[in-house]
Amino acid sequence: xxxxxxxxxxLGLMGGSLSIALKKQSKDYYFIGLDHNTLxxxxxxxxxxxxxxxxxxxxxxxxxxIFLSIPVDGIIAVAQQxxxxxxxxxxxxxGSTKEKISLSIPKDIRHNFVAxxxxxxxxxxxxxxxxxxxxxxxxxVLCDIEKSGTHQEKIAKxxxxxxxxxxxxxxxxxxxxxxAFISHMPHALSYALANSVMEQEASKSIIALAGxxxxxxxxxxxxxPNMWEDIFRQNKSNVLEAINSFQSELKKCQKMVENExxxxxxQWMQDANRLHDxxx
Amino acid sequence: xxxxxxxxxxLGLMGGSLSIALKKQSKDYYFIGLDHNTLxxxxxxxxxxxxxxxxxxxxxxxxxxIFLSIPVDGIIAVAQQxxxxxxxxxxxxxGSTKEKISLSIPKDIRHNFVAxxxxxxxxxxxxxxxxxxxxxxxxxVLCDIEKSGTHQEKIAKxxxxxxxxxxxxxxxxxxxxxxAFISHMPHALSYALANSVMEQEASKSIIALAGxxxxxxxxxxxxxPNMWEDIFRQNKSNVLEAINSFQSELKKCQKMVENExxxxxxQWMQDANRLHDxxx
Numbered sequence: 001x002x003x004x005x006x007x008x009x010x011l012g013l014m015g016g017s018l019s020i021a022l023k024k025q026s027k028d029y030y031f032i033g034l035d036h037n038t039l040x041x042x043x044x045x046x047x048x049x050x051x052x053x054x055x056x057x058x059x060x061x062x063x064x065x066i067f068l069s070i071p072v073d074g075i076i077a078v079a080q081q082x083x084x085x086x087x088x089x090x091x092x093x094x095g096s097t098k099e100k101i102s103l104s105i106p107k108d109i110r111h112n113f114v115a116x117x118x119x120x121x122x123x124x125x126x127x128x129x130x131x132x133x134x135x136x137x138x139x140x141v142l143c144d145i146e147k148s149g150t151h152q153e154k155i156a157k158x159x160x161x162x163x164x165x166x167x168x169x170x171x172x173x174x175x176x177x178x179x180a181f182i183s184h185m186p187h188a189l190s191y192a193l194a195n196s197v198m199e200q201e202a203s204k205s206i207i208a209l210a211g212x213x214x215x216x217x218x219x220x221x222x223x224x225p226n227m228w229e230d231i232f233r234q235n236k237s238n239v240l241e242a243i244n245s246f247q248s249e250l251k252k253c254q255k256m257v258e259n260e261x262x263x264x265x266x267q268w269m270q271d272a273n274r275l276h277d278x279x280x
Numbered sequence: 281x282x283x284x285x286x287x288x289x290x291l292g293l294m295g296g297s298l299s300i301a302l303k304k305q306s307k308d309y310y311f312i313g314l315d316h317n318t319l320x321x322x323x324x325x326x327x328x329x330x331x332x333x334x335x336x337x338x339x340x341x342x343x344x345x346i347f348l349s350i351p352v353d354g355i356i357a358v359a360q361q362x363x364x365x366x367x368x369x370x371x372x373x374x375g376s377t378k379e380k381i382s383l384s385i386p387k388d389i390r391h392n393f394v395a396x397x398x399x400x401x402x403x404x405x406x407x408x409x410x411x412x413x414x415x416x417x418x419x420x421v422l423c424d425i426e427k428s429g430t431h432q433e434k435i436a437k438x439x440x441x442x443x444x445x446x447x448x449x450x451x452x453x454x455x456x457x458x459x460a461f462i463s464h465m466p467h468a469l470s471y472a473l474a475n476s477v478m479e480q481e482a483s484k485s486i487i488a489l490a491g492x493x494x495x496x497x498x499x500x501x502x503x504x505p506n507m508w509e510d511i512f513r514q515n516k517s518n519v520l521e522a523i524n525s526f527q528s529e530l531k532k533c534q535k536m537v538e539n540e541x542x543x544x545x546x547q548w549m550q551d552a553n554r555l556h557d558x559x560x
Contacts, residue, residue, distance in 0.1 A: 192529035194552035225549035269505035272474035
């Protein structure tokens, strides 16, 4: 079989872990990386995440598949910089927002693109954050797939299936609303939780007592501010709606505690328990 | 060595896991359980968490050590029911709130009691939730320890040390404030998050997309409503203060997104990142 050339724009957690997953699945891949962070480039080479570093975006155009594994504003910028692309080149962006990206891709190369959001990650970033099995048994959402070329759709679906992902298709607008509730708003909560605890006088002694609940709730407060600034910007209206919806639930809880409506509070917590009948 | 008789009032996650931990550490313990839930009694026997089931609280008074591993309102009720206790009997309550419990113990048996809060747990409950290593390398807070007898203090400290716990002492009032921030308020957030997502029209399809972040943030929304109703009641004022503090942080975030103050938002997230310099 011929070698398949795979390019990565962005050599962090998502790109690096994808390289590990693809390498495990087939020996036919050759990986070329591009990252404006030169330290990340040398680390990715050292870790064997890529076989070579490209000198420019232009060089990557010779790849069969190009992953855009960078913050979402960067994805929009790179999409503009491509100019033209060979007809069979498949560009897969891994951004956590999809509507603005999907709409911003120049018409002439829209069929080259597949807008994907793998619903996985950790709070860590950079090439050293890359891990085995980040994608295994996880969901990947493909958005506005009818705008991708038939070839590109086939390539992307096969690739994600081969690394053990479950494919869900939906339109980008719907995706962004769902992602706001399931991912973006919870990140805002985690950042707010971390800051509210650290504002306390005895924050160090409070944190010394942290059990599993607090550690879980505050884990994603360690996520990259640069990545999340872009996400909150691109998904502003949905994120605000999700925060509002959360706030009104928390206010309910606050009122019930204030007014000592213990029976109603118990029922409200029982309602929340039901999430896990769906999730587990 | 003589057999040490250990009683458990409450045969759920905390009591059951403690039995496992103690059994691992020494063969000199004999475990006697009491639970108003007869199913939990038979399950605890079957699982080998206890050697026998007591018929009444009175029977348990013959134990060297008695753990109260029940919801916090139950702890207060049981403390009233003891009447008298042998001078060397050690009663250790494992409640998540401490001030009301510490104050409610009848004077005559106050020296028998050690008010402890192990900063560990899972969202599961009942004897089948009991797990190995729940206590290993975790913090246990001992409150108002000067009110416990010298013998009782020694017994409790040795026991928690022997199962691998790190002991922190503080007064009950301080504990309750810290616990509100590090544990009780985060539980309120998790319940509110679960309910706000489930209120959405497409809740099932949203939840189908859940990644690790959402799963972590919503895990403790599965916790026992009966247990948490008691905690919110007993720690009402601190919990309300912690919720207020969280709400003002979340409002900051909301305003920054609304007003597109991206640079300030980025800085705010960087502030939150610092939590993990303290926590990790």
